Amino acid sequence: MKRNDYLYLDHAATTPMRESALEAFKNAEEFAYANSAGGHELSRRAKNLLEESRDFIASYFGAAPSEITFTSGGTEADNWVIKAPFINSKNSQNLVTSKIEHEAVLASAEWLETQGQEVNYASCNKDGQVDINEFLDKCNKDTAIASLMYANNETGVVQQIEKIAKEVKIKNSDILFHSDVVQAVSSEKLDFHKLGIDSAAVSGHKIGGPKGIGIMFLSSKYKLPNYFHGGKQELEKRAGTVNVSGVAGLAAALKEHQDNFDNEKKRILQEREIFENELKNALEIKIVGEKIDRLCHISNIQFKSVNSETLMVALDLKGLGVSRGSACASGAQKPSHVLVAMNVPDIDVNSHLRFSFGWNTKEGDGKYASEIVINTVKEIL
Ligand SMILES: Cc1ncc(COP(=O)(O)O)c(C=O)c1O
Incomplete structure (x- = not known):
């Protein structure tokens, strides 16, 4: 045919x-366009929209609003978690990840290696499932971050994140377990705390939200050095005027996604x-x-x-x-x-x-x- x-x-x-996301984005640009950090009525309108959206997004992922920081996308969130803990770090901590991560994680890891940092990559089988024993063997007392994607963007193959996160913690409870869940959000219902992950990267444009907006989830148990420096936005964690329309569009996309x-x-x-x-x-x-x-x-x-x-x-x-x-x-x-x-x-x-x-x-x-x-x-x- x-x-x-x-x-x-x-x-x-x-x-x-999604239609609701387009509408929310457009409304925000029209009626809540002021800088959300300002001190007047229109700024308060933008700030309210930002915080209402954050509350919804946090509850969608089973997180607290303070655990959600808005970024420019999945790439920024991955870069932040992978690189920031090691920048200027003088100690001998290492990063453990896999050979099949998205470039946002892999290229960050490779950059760390150029800075003399130790990175260990776990392999996978012929179906694209990461070797759990190898991943766990590479995690040791000096591991700062273990990073494994929820599902691969080229194959869709899902890793056993909940099981692996639990076993990583048994090996060393100080390890921050990061998961790039960018592809998974559109087809799975994810509760970050139930999954046992400490941080996650989410991207707006993979779920019917706008491009240029994403989320860095970080459990309240952890603190990370800032990646961007400048103003005191996002509870002083991420500098830069907040993309309120992007956030509103992302919240609307998630709501439509949830309903359907x-x-x-x-x-x-x-x-x-x-x-x-x-x-x-x-x-x-x-x-x-x-x-x-x-x-x-x-x-x-x-x-x-x-x-x-x-x-x-x-x-x-x-x-x-x-x-x-x-x-x-x-x-x-x-x-x-x-x-x-x-x-x-x-x-x-x-x-x-x-x-x-x-x-x-x-x-x-x-x-x-x-x-x-x-x-x-x-x-x-
Ligand atoms: C698994 C995965 N991680 C990260 C990214 C990057 O996300 P963004 O485009 O929001 O920077 C993508 C997008 O291609 C992806 O598929």
Whole structure:
């Protein structure tokens, strides 16, 4: 069936703003545009909106409002937690993380290494599950931070965060356990304290909120050095005029997400299943993490003997937008570090594409996408 619309299946890179988020953002710009740190009526209006939004967001994640600091996105929150404790640190503490983290964590860790800091990376199995024993073995009495993502942005594969966080604490209760939950928020209900994590990075634009807004959750048990220096905003923890409209948009997106959670998840899972089944019946493919726990919105597929760049460009020309993996790495033509860590053979590493579904995925999208992909792959082969 030919359709006239461009089908967007790259929601893991960014998802469109939800209507309520757009409205909240626009209202805030129109009626609460003043600086929330000012001392007059309009500033109080902005400050009230900011704090009401913070209260809702905190309760959404089972946290206290004082544990939520607004950032410019997931990247800033990850950088803050990973780097700040080590800056100018003269002691011999180390960081433990995994080889499959998002670039926001990995590049921060690599930067720390250039500063002489010790970083230990745990590996994963062929399905992309991090080796728990290896991760725990690397945590020792000198570990300051252990950082493991909740679910991978290229494969959707979920890690056993609650179990790992608990075992890390048994090894050394002083370790701050950080989790990048950026991809997970759109498909899982997360309560940070119940999960046992001490800090988390969240991004607004992955859940139907605006770009340029994110959250750094930090348990009240911990204090971190500031990463930005300047004014005394955000309880003196993060300098810079607060993006109140972004925060209001993010709160509205989370509320809409909460209200529609079950229906959206069911629809996304159904469309992904139709898509994957159609492909399996027609082509030689491998679905990453097919048999294990993975987020409902991501489908990472390996197409036998097809170059992913060629296929991605051909799909784009036919009106289907997908990606080769992380948006931060695509275009770089470098094999995905996640697939390399999973020991995907050299011959297959450049034949994977990521299809990611989202809150506005409609019934029929899975079938339509599969028709485009099947026809295109057959033309290429
Ligand atoms: C797992 C993960 N962490 C962090 C980020 C970065 O978030 P932001 O774009 O808000 O900086 C992304 C976005 O690609 C992501 O998928």
